[in-house]
Amino acid sequence: MTTELRKIAEGAKEASRVLAQLPSDHKARALERMAQKLEEGLEGLLKANGCDLEKAREKGISGAFLDRLTLTERTVKEMALGIREVAALPDPVGQVVRMWRRPNGLWVGRMRIPLGVVGIIYEARPNVTADAAALCLKSGNAVLLRGGSEAFHSNMAICRILQESLKEEGIPQGAISMVPTADRSAVLEMLQMEDLIDVIIPRGGEDLIRTVVAASRIPVIKHYKGVCHIYVDASADPDMAREICINAKVQRPGVCNAVETLLVHREAADRFLPQLLSALRDRGVEIRGCPRTRERAPWVKEAEESDWGREYLDLILAVRVVESLEEAVEHIAIYGSDHTESIITRDYANAQRFLKEVQSSVVLVNASTRFSDGFQLGLGAEIGISTTKLHAFGPMGVEELTTTKFIVYGDGQIRQ
């Protein structure tokens, strides 16, 4: 494998030099063709997906995992739609983000350029293949994809269609490529190619990400987990608090921006904690509370120390009554995952303090944590969420797949 994989990565690097110079309209045409050909290739895609599904069933896989693996006419149409949405985004490449003049007459600017070759390592959902490829192409990057072994045939079929589209548009096929084996050792090989791959973005569970970080010699953009907090301040509006808590916990409990811990100021707890928790219980949420929560709602299960900072990804919520905003901020600093936190308040100063003092990637006032998402925040798309601070912090769109170079216009300046 080593030689073959290296050749593919070299092809990606070569293609990246072409992609960096590709005009926006050329990229847009290629994306439109990718969308079209995916729709036209429906039959072949369903057939390839059938192979994966059969194997998965043989292995006894079922439930949500099998659902995510399954392609249908609808999911293929959604893939095509997703690509068209990416095509419609502004092209970040070549944007001059700032320009200024130096006393000696030099004009200095910073221009966005692609990162180069992006390696994406992801788990079962085959739609990520089209999605990630489109975002990388839009931002002028070549992409080397490594999908989950369970979706191997589906991913290869999608990749072949994307490559054909590139070919028809005169773009090197190395721009989008797939590690052509389900063998796990290929991932380790990929992670050593620091001379060919500029960044690795793993998408999947915490285990996958920790494995990648430990093995990689290439910089990794990390998303460990989302232990999101909502702090209900003393002055919070009870109706708003209830609606936001229900939305943040119940709308889609299995995702990283769902709330996992509720912190409630003692005064708010006195005013309306039992009603708030009943409303959540009525939506099927299991509550695990601190002693002061249970004083107010004795039916609540007792929280253990391990409940603080835990990512349930399920209809479970840890609840703690706090004495002050300081205590809430401190709790988040200790147990949080730097992902997303929200304050519900009517107090101006507390809103501003929370926004300033909480050092998570997304900090909200009076809004659901579920807005922590590239689309919802207005980035137009999302390639992933970073919970560490280097390069990008929080949801990442196409701009986060670029860096800036300095450009300098002179007329003969030399240094004194």
Added chain:
Amino acid sequence: MTTELRKIAEGAKEASRVLAQLPSDHKARALERMAQKLEEGLEGLLKANGCDLEKAREKGISGAFLDRLTLTERTVKEMALGIREVAALPDPVGQVVRMWRRPNGLWVGRMRIPLGVVGIIYEARPNVTADAAALCLKSGNAVLLRGGSEAFHSNMAICRILQESLKEEGIPQGAISMVPTADRSAVLEMLQMEDLIDVIIPRGGEDLIRTVVAASRIPVIKHYKGVCHIYVDASADPDMAREICINAKVQRPGVCNAVETLLVHREAADRFLPQLLSALRDRGVEIRGCPRTRERAPWVKEAEESDWGREYLDLILAVRVVESLEEAVEHIAIYGSDHTESIITRDYANAQRFLKEVQSSVVLVNASTRFSDGFQLGLGAEIGISTTKLHAFGPMGVEELTTTKFIVYGDGQIRQ
């Protein structure tokens, strides 16, 4: 050591939470006090430096290395001046770099926040201690410093003065700390503390940096080397080409933004290459040329393959005649180090093409490569230069010691 070093790093992390919230004027006062106390502490500093110098001489160290190690009244004054300049810079922390409205009424912005704890690993020059500490404090980061063992006593003395200044200003001393041993294994320990240190910035030769990258579990901002190119286009003004080439090679040949390879378009070579090279020779530059260079200037030494892409850091220049701008861009892509390249031209289209197609961190038109520097480009200061694209690319100022978090102002929005 493990326990002691870990405690120091924990102190840094704790301090970083305080620093992140520190108002700009408080940081400015602390920086002014640091400058003052360094000037007042001159005698003690010279004494500590004397210990280092004595040991270095015993080891037989001399020349430029000993010069860089030496503190004098002048260098201490310059250190203080450098800190005052950093104090006068705009504070990046809390800057909202953009803000926009979503269709559902959410206001979304991106606010600059510090990275957290910055680890700096550097070689002999003790002035880096004050310099790096000031930049980190200004940008709200705690810093853990690890200087060269030869400057150990000087660095510890500087650090003690800086910590006293912090104490007098009521800032936790953990904000600036030094690995308290000259033992090399401490560096390896430091590089494993991914839970406490957010980024490592090594400053020094390529060997140091490669060692750090190989051993670190913490993201490293890398600066491998500076193999800077000047391309003299067909239409270049001969006088401008000469002045810029002399400046870029001769003014300070031992630094990373000095030019190492000159690429000359054949037509320019026909017009004035012999005069250009003679002018460089007159300044003491050894020329190593390709066959076509030697056709025009037979006195030139023959370049070997290993001369392309070589960082001489000395009065040596490799020269190659090329057929076209494309060939120059291709040469840079193959042999360059992504650091800094300049084109000398009177042709509008070629200037724009070079700026667009060369993917180095600094690309100049009609200016010396020596401007590739944080001060010269107007960043106000420089913590280092990154030659890889993640997080920052090119000279890094205080802004590059920050990241952004999303802030969101809502009025009860929930996700549909």
